[in-house]
Amino acid sequence: MSNMLHGKWRLGLLLSGLLMVFIVAGVFLFNSVSTPKVNASTTLFPATASPGSTILVTGSGYPSQEHLNVYFQTPDRGVIAPVTNAQGSFSALLAVPSTYMQGIKYYVHVDSASYSTQLLFNFARLSISLANPNTQPIFGSQTSFSGTGFKPNEEINLAWSNGISTLNAGTTQTGSDGSFNITLTMPSFPHLAQFKLVATGNSSGFSTSTAITEAPGILYDPTTAPAGTTVHLTGGAFGSNEPVNVSFMGSPVATAVTNKNGAFTTSFNVSASDQIGYQDNAIIATGTLSQQWAKGGFDRQPTIKIQPNQGGAGTRVEISGKHFTHNGEVRIYLISDREHESRVDRCLLADIHASNNGTFSIVVTIPNGDCLEDNSHIVAVDVKTGDSAVSQFNGQDNDERHED
Secondary structure: OOHHHHHHHEEEEEEEHHHHHHHHHHHHHHHHHOOOOOOOOEEEEEEEEOOOEEEEEEEOOOOOOOEEEEEEOOOHOEEOOOEOOOOOOOOEEEEEOOOOOOOEEEOEEEEOOOOOOEEEEEEEEEEEEEEEOOOEEEOOOOEEEEOOOOOOOOOEEEEEOOOOOEEEEEEEEEOOOOOOOEEEOOOOOOOOOOOOEEEEEEEOOOOEEEEEOEEEEEEOOOOOEEOOEEEEEEEEEEEEEOEEEEEOHHHHHOOOOOOOOOEEEEEOOOOOOOOEEEEEEEEEEEEEEOOOEEEEEEOOOOEEEEEEEEEOOOOOOEEEEEEOOOEEEEEEEEEEEEOOOOOOOEEEEEEEEEEOOOOOOEEEOOOOOOOOOOEEEEEEEEEOOEEEEEEEEEEEEEHHHHHH
C-alpha cells in the first residue's frame, strides 16, 4: 500500500510538474502573441521643421488598443499618450521646442510596454538667402530674399550691415513653418564694399545673415519721352566719391560725382537726333575710377508737326514726322473723340513708309464726315513699335468756312 501510495504520489508530482510546465509555457505563448508585429513602423511629418512648430507622429502595425508615450528628446519636455486603434495605428501632434542647441542630435521617442523607437528630428536650418541664387542684386532692383529656421508667425527685423554701420531694411513675418519671403529695393553699396543682409527674429532672438555682392544700376524717369524732355537719373553701386560720366545715344550728356555710398543723381535732356526707338544701351553711366558701368533702354517717342492745324473738309495739310522706325510703316489717321460720347471715329488719311532715318513728310486732304470735329486729332502710328505721335486739328464745317 505504501508503495502504491508512494507511486501515486510520485505520479502526482510528475503530473503536477507537467501542469506547471504547461502553465509556464502558456504564459510565454501569451506574451509572444502580445509582441508587436515585425512590420510596426513610425514616421514623422515633417522630419525637419522650425522651432516652435508642430509635427505629426504616426505609426502602424502595433497591437490594437496599445497605450503609447510620445515625447521629444526627454519625457520632462512633455508626454503625449495616444492609444492605437483596432488596426494598430495611431497619430499624434507634437510641439517642437522653441529653443535648441546647435550640434546636438534630437529625437522623437515612441514607447509602449512592449515596443520603443526613436526617430531623428532635424531643426530647419537657420538661414537667409537670395530667393534665386543665380541672380546678382543690382542697385535699385526689386530683389527677393527667403529665410528659414525661425519661429512660426514671428516678426523678423531686417538690416543692411557692413560691420560698422547698419541701415534698416524693414520687417516681415514668418509663416506657420517659420519661413518668410520678402522683396527689397536694393540700396547703393560702394563698389567692393562688404555688406550683409541680417535677419533677426523679434521673439526667438535667432539671427542670421547673407553676404551681398551688388552690381551698378541706374533708374530714370521718364523711361519714354519725345525729344526735349528732361530725364532725371539716379545711379548706385559705383565707387565712393567718384565722377560718373553719362551718355545718351552715344553722346555725353552729364557728369556727376557719387556720395560715400556710391550713389549719384543727375538729369539731361532727350536729344533730337535721328536715332529712334527703344535701345537697351541708350543711357550708359560709367565710373571714371572704378570703371563700373550700367546701362538702360529708352524709348524716344516719335513726333509730328502739321500745317495748318485747322480747317474744314478739303483742307490740304502737310504732316511731317521724325523718330519713327527706319523705313518702317506709318499709318496716319484723323480721329474725332466725341465729347460726352464713348464713340471714337477714325479715318485713315495715309499709309506710308518712313525714310531710312525715320522721318517722313506728306500732304493729305481732310475728308468730310464724322471724323471731323472741333477737337479732332491727327495721329501717326509707328506700326512696328506701336508708338504714336498726336497733334490737335481744329475742324470746321462747310458753313463755318463759307462765313470766313
